[in-house]
Amino acid sequence: MEMSEYKQVFQAESDEHLQQLNDSLLKLEQYHEDLEQINIMFRSAHTLKGMASTMGFSSIAELTHEMENLMDGIRNKQIKLDDSIIDILFECLDTIESLVETIDSEDDVDISHLKNNLNSIIENGGSGQETQNESEQVEKETEDEETTIKTGFELNIDFSDEEIQQIQDANQNGLSVIGAKITLDDSCMLKSARSSLVLKKISEYGTIIKTIPSMDDLDEENFETEFNVVFSTENNQDTIKEEVQKISEIQNVTLSVISLENKEPSEPSCETDNKNEPKTETQSSNTQEQTQSGQDTSKRSSEMKNVQSVRIDIDRLDNMMNLVGELIINKIRINQLTSDYDIKDLDDTLADLDRLTNDIQTEVMESRMVPMDHIFSRFPRMVRDLSKSEGKKIDLNIEGKDIELDRTILDEIGDPLVHLLRNSVDHGIEEPEKRRETGKSETGHIRLSASRQRNSILIEVEDDGKGMNPDKLRETAVKKGLMSQSEVDRMSNEEAMNLIFTPGFSGAEKVTDVSGRGVGMDAVKAKIEELGGSVKTESVEVEGTKIQLQLPLTIAIIQSILAKVSDETYVIPLTNVVRNVSIKESDIKTIKGEEAILLRGEVLPIVRLHDVLNTSKNNQQQDNDELIVVIVERMGKKVGLIVDDLIGKQEVMIKTLDNKLLKNTKGFAGATILGNGNVALILDISTLI
Amino acid sequence: MAKVMIVDDAAFMRMVIKDILTKNGHEVVAEASDGTESVEKYPELKPDLVFMDVVMPTMEGTEALKKIMDMDSEAKVIMCSSIGQQSVVKEAIDIGAQDFIVKPFDADKVMEVVNRVV
Numbered sequence: 001m002e003m004s005e006y007k008q009v010f011q012a013e014s015d016e017h018l019q020q021l022n023d024s025l026l027k028l029e030q031y032h033e034d035l036e037q038i039n040i041m042f043r044s045a046h047t048l049k050g051m052a053s054t055m056g057f058s059s060i061a062e063l064t065h066e067m068e069n070l071m072d073g074i075r076n077k078q079i080k081l082d083d084s085i086i087d088i089l090f091e092c093l094d095t096i097e098s099l100v101e102t103i104d105s106e107d108d109v110d111i112s113h114l115k116n117n118l119n120s121i122i123e124n125g126g127s128g129q130e131t132q133n134e135s136e137q138v139e140k141e142t143e144d145e146e147t148t149i150k151t152g153f154e155l156n157i158d159f160s161d162e163e164i165q166q167i168q169d170a171n172q173n174g175l176s177v178i179g180a181k182i183t184l185d186d187s188c189m190l191k192s193a194r195s196s197l198v199l200k201k202i203s204e205y206g207t208i209i210k211t212i213p214s215m216d217d218l219d220e221e222n223f224e225t226e227f228n229v230v231f232s233t234e235n236n237q238d239t240i241k242e243e244v245q246k247i248s249e250i251q252n253v254t255l256s257v258i259s260l261e262n263k264e265p266s267e268p269s270c271e272t273d274n275k276n277e278p279k280t281e282t283q284s285s286n287t288q289e290q291t292q293s294g295q296d297t298s299k300r301s302s303e304m305k306n307v308q309s310v311r312i313d314i315d316r317l318d319n320m321m322n323l324v325g326e327l328i329i330n331k332i333r334i335n336q337l338t339s340d341y342d343i344k345d346l347d348d349t350l351a352d353l354d355r356l357t358n359d360i361q362t363e364v365m366e367s368r369m370v371p372m373d374h375i376f377s378r379f380p381r382m383v384r385d386l387s388k389s390e391g392k393k394i395d396l397n398i399e400g401k402d403i404e405l406d407r408t409i410l411d412e413i414g415d416p417l418v419h420l421l422r423n424s425v426d427h428g429i430e431e432p433e434k435r436r437e438t439g440k441s442e443t444g445h446i447r448l449s450a451s452r453q454r455n456s457i458l459i460e461v462e463d464d465g466k467g468m469n470p471d472k473l474r475e476t477a478v479k480k481g482l483m484s485q486s487e488v489d490r491m492s493n494e495e496a497m498n499l500i501f502t503p504g505f506s507g508a509e510k511v512t513d514v515s516g517r518g519v520g521m522d523a524v525k526a527k528i529e530e531l532g533g534s535v536k537t538e539s540v541e542v543e544g545t546k547i548q549l550q551l552p553l554t555i556a557i558i559q560s561i562l563a564k565v566s567d568e569t570y571v572i573p574l575t576n577v578v579r580n581v582s583i584k585e586s587d588i589k590t591i592k593g594e595e596a597i598l599l600r601g602e603v604l605p606i607v608r609l610h611d612v613l614n615t616s617k618n619n620q621q622q623d624n625d626e627l628i629v630v631i632v633e634r635m636g637k638k639v640g641l642i643v644d645d646l647i648g649k650q651e652v653m654i655k656t657l658d659n660k661l662l663k664n665t666k667g668f669a670g671a672t673i674l675g676n677g678n679v680a681l682i683l684d685i686s687t688l689i
Numbered sequence: 690m691a692k693v694m695i696v697d698d699a700a701f702m703r704m705v706i707k708d709i710l711t712k713n714g715h716e717v718v719a720e721a722s723d724g725t726e727s728v729e730k731y732p733e734l735k736p737d738l739v740f741m742d743v744v745m746p747t748m749e750g751t752e753a754l755k756k757i758m759d760m761d762s763e764a765k766v767i768m769c770s771s772i773g774q775q776s777v778v779k780e781a782i783d784i785g786a787q788d789f790i791v792k793p794f795d796a797d798k799v800m801e802v803v804n805r806v807v
Contacts (some may be wrong), residue, residue, distance in 0.1 A: 006705070014702045046744045047699045050771055053793035054705055059794075069773070189769065189791040193778035197789075202783055221775065248788055248802045 066118035168230035206233025325653030369404035398452035428465030470496035562647035566615035724748025
């Protein structure tokens with residue numbers, strides 16, 4: 001998962017916690033003793049701290065840490081909550097909120113004064129207690145008279161008479177007494193907890209006689225990274241060592257057997273320990289100043305944002321999309337009736353309805369959008385693994401991760417993209433030696449990019465591999481019996497490139513285990529076209545191959561042009577339409593057996609929809625010699641469609657022809673219901689061109 | 690490969706841990722947003738490993754840990770704690786937590802603990 005995605009979740013969840021904190025603090029302001037709110041605030045601050053520190057947002061982590069301490073103090077009645085503290089807490093929340101909001105920006109919000117304020121409150125409430133604890137420990141240290149014993153790793157351990165007795169008893173019972181020196185990782189944070197995990201492990205194998213520093217000091221974390229344990233055991237040293245080393249954050253474990261022969265005359269321990277002296281805390285006077293700092297808490301509550309996110313089942317969104325579609329159909333129907341009956345009074349209301357349905361359509365569409373990263377993020381790993389297994393060096397460059405696409409489409413294009421990338425790795429990029437021979441860098445490059453076009457998304461998979469040779473493709477097509485020689489001869493190089501999309505065509509000479517078997521490029525093409533998109537190939541031998549996928553932003557509702565052919569109405573998706581022209585029958589020339597017109601210096605093939613759709617010609621239309629041509633474009637290829645009449649522009653909802661009977665119908669992308677209740681077929685431009 | 694349950698009230702933290710685990714070939718079989726949920730889910734899923742947050746609403750981590758250990762004395766639970774939670778973590782160790790990690794943690798740390806415990 002990418003950082004940006006983490007950030008999004010982080011921000012959304014932080015906002016929820018901030019909201020919670022604000023709510024609780026408002027309640028606390030009313031009633032200072034509300035323990036429940038204190039607990040909630042403590043938890044929220046704690047959770048925020050954990051999240052922020054994981055993301056490395058130190059300012060938020062530091063502030064929430066202090067807040068957590070403060071709330072803990074209040075909870076334990078060490079700190080008395082008053083209005084000034086509440087003001088500071090509000091200020092904290094606002095600061096955290098702005099920190100969360102501006103998480104990407106470099107300029108840091110200064111939190112030092114807030115931290116100092118919180119600190120001084122905490123220390124005012126809690127310092128007395130601590131001093132007491134520490135002086136207690138100093139007393140404990142001098143309690144026993146001690147005996148020093150030398151252990152194998154040159155550590156002088158002072159044993160009291162009682163401890164010596166324990167060691168002697170253990171030895172008599174056939175147990176060995178072992179001294180262990182344990183060093184924790186420098187990065188270890190809860191050293192005391194870590195030490196207790198070690199002690200627990202050791203006591204599973206024996207009896208602990210003594211720890212250095214004392215158990216209390218271990219508890220209070222009065223040690224650096226190293227501590228010692230003396231214990232008696234019947235187990236093997238090595239087993240214990242192994243077990244202790246299994247605990248994480250342990251840097252080193254040294255064990256040695258302690259025997260009383262090493263006993264030396266006892267000396268009073270004369271180490272003076274300065275760090276145990278009670279700390280003299282300078283009492284800060286900050287609390288006084290803070291009284292003025294926050295006066296308008298009531299204003300804050302009105303400013304509180306309520307940004308929350310909810311997970312919604314994709315089926316729900318599909319349903320909503322369907323309903324929006326129905327709504328649009330009804331809107332169009334009302335529009336039609338209004339104009340049929342010429343009801344002027346409805347004009348304003350209809351304009352409003354128009355705007356509203358547009359807005360709701362946009363909203364629903366937007367809510368279905370998911371960034372490309374959703375599927376892109378798994379590709380780097382895939383390409384890395386593939387190239388490694390084939391001994392190739394490949395650099396995958398991904399662009400346009402943030403481009404958003406309808407969730408349904410996104411879910412469907414994952415497999416086709418995997419196939420295209422595999423093709424590039426498998427058949428595109430050459431082995432390093434081969435690349436060097438052709439004067440290329442050893443590392444091949446694959447570029448996967450997504451970009452937003454006007455009303456569609458363009459996804460490109462481009463590699464700088466060996467490319468394709470159109471002649472070889474022609475040859476293969478003939479060899480495999482997919483085309484006749486004369487057919488392929490007539491093809492332009494560009495058309496020949498598209499042979500790879502023909503079912504049964506596989507460009508690979510040898511079948512590898514990743515690509516080149518079963519599902520081929522034809523499956524990719526079929527899938528993309530099923531989604532209302534199109535595929536195009538460009539390839540130059542030796543230089544590389546580029547495959548472009550053009551996809552609609554959404555699949556359910558499209559802008560379209562309604563055209564009449566004979567007495568039927570047909571829908572032409574507006575994304576395909578370039579413009580309309582009107583020509584004369586005599587303008588049509590026949591080039592290589594196909595009809596075409598010359599338009600602005602461009603040869604434009606002509607398709608008579610009458611012929612394609614097998615409808616009877618409308619003779620009236622024929623008479624006036626004027627022909628209406630809708631010029632459509634598909635992946636840079638233009639064709640003129642001759643229609644009888646143009647009705648107008650309209651948005652239509654696609655109802656797919658996915659029942660058993662109509663599933664394989666060619667030429668139509670679906671059907672729609674028009675405003676007058678009639679059904680119209682949507683032309684599938686890609687199969688017409 | 691271990692089957693893991695992640696218990697944390699912050700979806701964000703669950704996501705972070707889940708990503709680390711799945712990237713390293715482990716399977717996250719369940720996620721719970723508080724102790725109660727984790728106690729409910731544990732017996733039916735019997736995960737090999739549980740990541741248990743300490744501070745959670747409705748049921749704290751240690752309490753959930755206790756309930757899980759009661760159900761399955763072999764349960765392997767790793768506590769997810771923060772600095773300043775020493776005593777709670779110690780309590781958890783006494784109850785039977787196998788190990789603990791301290792927020793903020795990185796993938797290496799998480800995996801180290803997982804590899805030691807599993």
